[in-house]
Amino acid sequence: MQVQAKAQHSNTAQVHKFGGSSLASAQRFAAVADILQQQNCQQALWVVVSAPGDTTDALLAIIAVAEDTAARDAALNALQAQLTALVQQTLAAEAATVVTAQLQQWLAAVPDALAQQRVNDVLAIGERLSALLLSELLKQQHFNAVAVDARDFLRLKQHQPDWTASAELLAKYTQPGCIHVVTGYIARDDKGRSITLGRNGSDYSATLLGALVQAAEVTIWTDVKAIYSADPRKVACAIPYSQVSWQQACQLAQLGNPVLHARTLAPLTGTDTVLQVRSSYEPEQSGCCVAQPSNTQPSAAQQGFITELNDVTLLTLHQDIAVTAERLALELQQPVIELPQQGDNLCWLLPTVCAEQALAWLAELNVHAVWDTRRYCAVAWLKADQAEQATVADQLLQQYAVLHRYENAQQLIWLLPEPLSAAVLQQLHQQLILPKPVLQLVVAGAGNVGAEFLSMLVTQQQRFDSTLKLNLAAVLNSRQAVLGSNIALSQWQQQLTQGSHWTAEQLTSYVAALPSPKVLVDITPSLDFARLYPEFIAAGCHIISANKQGVTLPGAEYQQIKQALVQYKRQWFSNTTCGAGIPVQRTLQELLSAGDTINEVSGIFSGTLSWLLCQYDGSKPFSDFVLDAQQAGLTEPDPRDDLSGKDVQRKLLVLARELGVALELDDITLQPLLPAGLELGSWQDFWQQRDILDTELATVFARANTAGKVLRYVASLSLEQGKASAKVALELVSAEHALAAIAPCDNVFVIRSGWYSANPLVLKGPGAGRVVTAGGLHADLAVLINQLIGKATAPALLT
Ligand SMILES: NC(=O)C1=CN([C@@H]2O[C@H](COP(=O)(O)OP(=O)(O)OC[C@H]3O[C@@H](n4cnc5c(N)ncnc54)[C@H](O)[C@@H]3O)[C@@H](O)[C@H]2O)C=CC1
Numbered sequence: 001m002q003v004q005a006k007a008q009h010s011n012t013a014q015v016h017k018f019g020g021s022s023l024a025s026a027q028r029f030a031a032v033a034d035i036l037q038q039q040n041c042q043q044a045l046w047v048v049v050s051a052p053g054d055t056t057d058a059l060l061a062i063i064a065v066a067e068d069t070a071a072r073d074a075a076l077n078a079l080q081a082q083l084t085a086l087v088q089q090t091l092a093a094e095a096a097t098v099v100t101a102q103l104q105q106w107l108a109a110v111p112d113a114l115a116q117q118r119v120n121d122v123l124a125i126g127e128r129l130s131a132l133l134l135s136e137l138l139k140q141q142h143f144n145a146v147a148v149d150a151r152d153f154l155r156l157k158q159h160q161p162d163w164t165a166s167a168e169l170l171a172k173y174t175q176p177g178c179i180h181v182v183t184g185y186i187a188r189d190d191k192g193r194s195i196t197l198g199r200n201g202s203d204y205s206a207t208l209l210g211a212l213v214q215a216a217e218v219t220i221w222t223d224v225k226a227i228y229s230a231d232p233r234k235v236a237c238a239i240p241y242s243q244v245s246w247q248q249a250c251q252l253a254q255l256g257n258p259v260l261h262a263r264t265l266a267p268l269t270g271t272d273t274v275l276q277v278r279s280s281y282e283p284e285q286s287g288c289c290v291a292q293p294s295n296t297q298p299s300a301a302q303q304g305f306i307t308e309l310n311d312v313t314l315l316t317l318h319q320d321i322a323v324t325a326e327r328l329a330l331e332l333q334q335p336v337i338e339l340p341q342q343g344d345n346l347c348w349l350l351p352t353v354c355a356e357q358a359l360a361w362l363a364e365l366n367v368h369a370v371w372d373t374r375r376y377c378a379v380a381w382l383k384a385d386q387a388e389q390a391t392v393a394d395q396l397l398q399q400y401a402v403l404h405r406y407e408n409a410q411q412l413i414w415l416l417p418e419p420l421s422a423a424v425l426q427q428l429h430q431q432l433i434l435p436k437p438v439l440q441l442v443v444a445g446a447g448n449v450g451a452e453f454l455s456m457l458v459t460q461q462q463r464f465d466s467t468l469k470l471n472l473a474a475v476l477n478s479r480q481a482v483l484g485s486n487i488a489l490s491q492w493q494q495q496l497t498q499g500s501h502w503t504a505e506q507l508t509s510y511v512a513a514l515p516s517p518k519v520l521v522d523i524t525p526s527l528d529f530a531r532l533y534p535e536f537i538a539a540g541c542h543i544i545s546a547n548k549q550g551v552t553l554p555g556a557e558y559q560q561i562k563q564a565l566v567q568y569k570r571q572w573f574s575n576t577t578c579g580a581g582i583p584v585q586r587t588l589q590e591l592l593s594a595g596d597t598i599n600e601v602s603g604i605f606s607g608t609l610s611w612l613l614c615q616y617d618g619s620k621p622f623s624d625f626v627l628d629a630q631q632a633g634l635t636e637p638d639p640r641d642d643l644s645g646k647d648v649q650r651k652l653l654v655l656a657r658e659l660g661v662a663l664e665l666d667d668i669t670l671q672p673l674l675p676a677g678l679e680l681g682s683w684q685d686f687w688q689q690r691d692i693l694d695t696e697l698a699t700v701f702a703r704a705n706t707a708g709k710v711l712r713y714v715a716s717l718s719l720e721q722g723k724a725s726a727k728v729a730l731e732l733v734s735a736e737h738a739l740a741a742i743a744p745c746d747n748v749f750v751i752r753s754g755w756y757s758a759n760p761l762v763l764k765g766p767g768a769g770r771v772v773t774a775g776g777l778h779a780d781l782a783v784l785i786n787q788l789i790g791k792a793t794a795p796a797l798l799t
Pocket residue numbers: 444445446447448449450476477478479523524525526528529546547548576577578580607633634635636637767768769770773
C-alpha cells in the first residue's frame with residue numbers, strides 16, 4: 001500500500017463509521033447525532049454510514065424479483081413506506097419533505113436501473129439515504145454537514161484502491177469546517193461503474209477514507225462494546241478486550257472473526273491511525289483499540305482468543321506458488337486461512353461455498369490445488385503471550401474426533417467434523433483463555449497429620465495445575481506462622497522454624513487481604529482456634545476441618561458458624577472429623593439428598609481404640625500399647641481424649657449434626673475406658689498412674705476372654721420414631737459379631753436406613769492415621785476445587 005500517494009489532509013481528522021443496526025430507527029439516528037456531538041470539534045469529522053437497518057436486504061429482495069413486476073413494485077412500495085416513516089420520525093417536517101422527495105425519486109428510478117442491470121445503483125440507495133438523513137439531522141442541530149456519495153471520489157481497480165485518483169477526487173468534495181457524511185459500501189471501478197464493497201463493505205469504506213484523509217482515528221461504531229476473546233453469544237464469560245494488537249486483529253480477521261474483516265484492516269496497516277471498535281448502544285464505554293505496533297504497550301501485546309469458522313474446506317497447494325491466500329481472499333471476498341505449515345505444502349482453509357470459484361480462479365493463474373472435499377469446522381486458538389501448552393484442550397477435543405491439527409507459535413487450529421456446542425466452547429475458553437483461578441491455602445497445624453497433608457499437596461498442585469493454581473499462603477502451628485505468597489512446598493518446614501509468633505488478629509487480617517478464593521485447613525486440635533472460624537469465614541475463607549472442636553461446639557456457637565457460612569456463601573468440609581478418610585459424612589449426605597431416611601448409625605468410630613483393643617493380648621501393660629499407637633500417629637495429640645471416649649463422643653455428635661439432629665455432647669451417654677480421675681492433670685501425671693488403667697484393662701480383657709468374647713468400643717445413634725438416643729461404651733462382643741472381625745485400627749459404620757434396613761450399609765476401613773487422614777483432607781479439598789472450577793454443582797464460589 002502506497003500511503004504516501006494518498007491525499008494530504010489534516011492528520012487530526014477522525015472517521016466514524018456507523019453500521020446498519022446503529023441507524024435502524026429514528027432513535028438510533030438521534031443517538032448517532034449525540035455521539036457525533038461529543039467528538040472533538042477541533043478535528044475534521046468524517047462519518048461513514050451503512051444503509052438503515054435491513055434496507056440492503058430489502059433492496060436485494062427487490063433485485064431478486066426484478067422480473068416479476070408486481071412483486072417488485074409491491075416490495076418497492078413497502079420499502080418506500082418503511083423508509084418514509086423513518087425519515088418523518090427522524091427529521092422536522094420541512095427537511096423531511098425534501099428528503100422524502102429525494103427518496104421517492106431514487107426508488108422511482110429502480111425499475112429502469114434494474115432493466116439496465118445497474119443493480120449496484122439500486123443497492124446504493126440505502127447508504128445514500130443514510131448519508132442524506134444524517135447530514136440533515138446534523139444540520140437541524142446547527143452543524144455544518146454535507147452528504148457525500150463515495151462514488152464521487154472512491155475508485156477501485158481490480159479490487160485494489162486507486163489511491164491517486166481517489167485522493168484527487170476527494171479533494172474536490174472536501175469542504176473545510178464541515179462534517180462530511182459519506183456513503184459506505186459503494187464506490188466506482190476504473191470504468192466509472194458503481195460497485196459495492198461486499199460483506200462489511202462500509203467498514204472497508206471507513207478505513208479507505210481514514211487512509212485517504214490520514215485520520216488520527218477511525219472508529220467503527222457497532223453493536224458490541226469490544227473485541228471479545230470468544231463469541232459472547234456462546235461463551236458467556238468471554239473477555240471484552242480494551243486493546244488488541246494489530247497483528248492479532250489481522251489474524252482474527254483472517255479467521256473470519258465477524259467484528260473486523262481482513263480488508264477493513266488493510267488500508268490502515270503500516271499507518272499511525274488508531275482503529276477503535278465501540279458500541280453505539282453504550283457510547284460511554286471506551287471500547288477496544290486495535291493498536292498499531294507503534295502504539296502498542298508491550299504489556300498488552302497479545303491476548304488470547306477462541307474463534308470458529310464452520311463449513312470450511314481444505315485446499316493443498318505447492319509452497320512455491322506465486323499467489324497468496326490474502327489475494328485469494330480478496331478475490332473471493334471471503335476469509336481464506338493459511339494454516340500453520342506442515343511439510344512442503346501449503347494448506348488453505350476457505351468457506352466450502354466458494355471452493356469451486358477458488359479452484360477456477362487458481363486454474364486461470366496456472367496454480368494447481370488439491371481439494372479435500374470434506375466439510376470441516378475449524379476452531380482456532382490465538383495464543384496470548386506466554387500461553388501454556390494445549391494438552392488439556394487437546395484431550396477435551398479428542399472426544400470430538402479432531403481430524404487435523406495445525407499449530408505454530410501464534411495459533412493452533414483444530415479441524416473437526418461437526419461444530420462444537422456452546423458448552424464445549426465454554427470449556428475450551430476456560431482452559432485456554434481465562435486466567436486460571438488461584439486457590440489460597442492457609443494451613444493451620446503442621447504436626448502429625450498436617451505435615452503429611454503438606455507433603456501430599458505437591459502431587460495435588462500438579463494434578464490441578466491445568467485448571468487451578470494451589471498457592472500455599474500460610475502455614476502455622478501453635479507457636480509460629482509463616483505468612484507469605486506462594487510458600488515453596490519443599491521449604492515450609494524450614495520457613496516455619498524461622499516463622500514469627502502470631503496473634504489471631506494478625507492472622508485474620510492477613511487472610512482477609514488474600515485474594516479469593518481461599519480456604520483454611522484446620523489440622524489443629526485447638527478449641528480456641530475453632531472458635532475463630534466465624535472470623536475466617538467473614539475474611540472470605542472456605543473451611544476444611546480435621547479438628548473436631550468446631551463441629552462439636554455448643555449448639556449456639558455451632559449455629560453462629562453455620563450462619564456465617566450462609567452469609568458469606570462459603571463451604572465447610574469436615575469429613576475427616578469422623579472416620580478419618582472414610583467418606584461417612586458424604587455417604588450420609590448422599591443418602592439424605594437422594595431421599596432416604598436414616599434410622600441408626602452405629603459401630604466402631606475410634607481408630608485408636610480399635611487398634612488398642614485388637615492388639616491388646618495381655619502380654620504387656622495396656623499403656624505400652626497406648627504408646628505404640630501414639631507413635632504410629634493414630635491417637636489424638638493427648639491419647640486420653642481417645643481413652644476417655646470423648647473423641648468417640650465427639651464423632652457421634654458430628655454424625656448426629658450431619659443428620660440434622662440438634663444434640664449437644666452431654667446428650668450422648670459416655671462410658672469411658674479411662675478410669676475416673678486419670679483424665680485430670682498433665683500427661684506426666686497420667687503416666688505416673690498408668691497402672692490403674694493397666695489393671696482395669698487386664699481385668700476386663702480376662703473377663704471377655706473367659707466368655708469367648710472380644711472388647712470393642714462401640715458408638716450408636718438411634719433415630720427411631722423421631723427420638724434420638726446416643727451412647728458410646730465398651731462392649732464385649734462374641735467372635736461372630738459383625739464388629740468382631742476387624743483389622744486393628746478399622747472403623748466400622750453400620751448405617752440402617754429406609755433403604756438399608758434388614759441388611760445395613762456398612763463402611764469399613766482404617767479410621768485413623770496420618771496418611772488416611774491427610775488423604776481425607778485432600779478429598780475434601782478436591783471437592784471444593786471441583787466446585788470452584790465448575791465440575792460439581794455449588795454456589796458461585798470464586799469471588
Ligand atoms: N491422627 C488421626 O488419625 C486423626 C486426627 N484428626 C485430627 O487432626 C488434628 C491434628 O492431629 P495431629 O496432627 O495428630 O496432631 P499433632 O499434635 O501432631 O499436631 C497438631 C498441630 O497443631 C498445632 N496447633 C495446636 N494448637 C494450635 C493453635 N491454637 N493454633 C495453631 N496451631 C495449633 C500444633 O502446633 C501442631 O502443629 C486433631 O484435631 C485430630 O483430632 C482427625 C482425624 C484423624
